[in-house]
Amino acid sequence: MKQTILYAMIFMAIVLPTLFFTVLSGDKEKKKVKEEKTLPPLLRLSRPPAVFFELLGFGTLFRKLFPEHTRFVQQKLDFAGLRISPGTFYCMQMFLFFLSALLATGITTLLVDEENRISIPIAGLIAAFMGGSLPGILVGNLAQERQMQILRAIPYSIDLIASAMRGGLDFSAAIRFYVNLGIRSPLVDEYSRMLREMELGVIRTTALQNMAERIKIKEFTSFASAVALGTELGAPLTETMEIQGDEMRKARFALAETKAQRAPSLMLLPMALFILPAVFITILTPVFLKMKEAGVPLF
Structure with missing residues (x-):
């Protein structure tokens, strides 16, 4: 065998x-x-x-x-x-x-x-x-790491796209401007994929919804829905994007605060497994040695 x-x-x-x-x-x-x-x-x-x-x-x-x-x-x-x-x-x-x-x-x-x-x-x-x-x-x-990278980059990307639109570019040209900045990130890859879909004839709102379904971030899903609603109602996209960017930034800060509040509870297990035994050994070892030298029965 x-x-x-x-x-x-x-x-x-x-x-x-x-x-x-x-x-x-x-x-x-x-x-x-x-x-x-x-x-x-x-x-x-x-x-x-x-x-x-x-x-x-x-x-x-x-x-x-x-x-x-x-x-x-x-x-x-x-x-x-x-x-x-x-x-x-x-x-x-x-x-x-x-x-x-x-x-x-x-x-x-x-x-x-x-x-x-x-x-x-x-x-x-x-x-x-x-x-x-x-x-x-x-x-x-x-997938979880990529989602966090996208979530961190979304508010600033929306601000840059909104700034480009205030400068006179339309929505597609503003996204292309952000993609061509050379920033390598998962969000840039998703924007590039969305641009390719739009070049193939997919309308803007559908391409945004497809991107929202791929990355599965609820803040971006609400952003895509707001852009679609603003397009239907004829509202200025720049104002909509600024509002959504602020909301995403607040959501990111709230997520950071939630993780910070969880840190003490996550530290309990490493402390119980590694730090406390070392502390007990450091404190009790001299006592144990002295009791052994004095002939005191330990067990």
């Missing part, structure tokens, strides 16, 4: 790098350098075997078996700003599922004795579940 597991681990160690440098590398990978940099290291490493599994048809199979979940995964990937398909995401989960199970099974087999063989499949199942869940956790963290 040990020899079989070792042979399988050696096979994986030889075959996967070979696939990466021969089958999956080349000109197509050079075009994806910018896209790869947005991926976390674990997803970046698991992507070559995932693409290989997708070429074998596993990605298409998972998409057909779980159509509803595939749409949910696509929305989650768009929300995180990742340009990978749901099929590739499923194959990443499958690769990490089997790799984690294989590694945990091999290590547990080498460490436990004959009497505790029942722990081998248990360790494999736990590791497989954790490995298969890692891509979803990483994508969720990326």
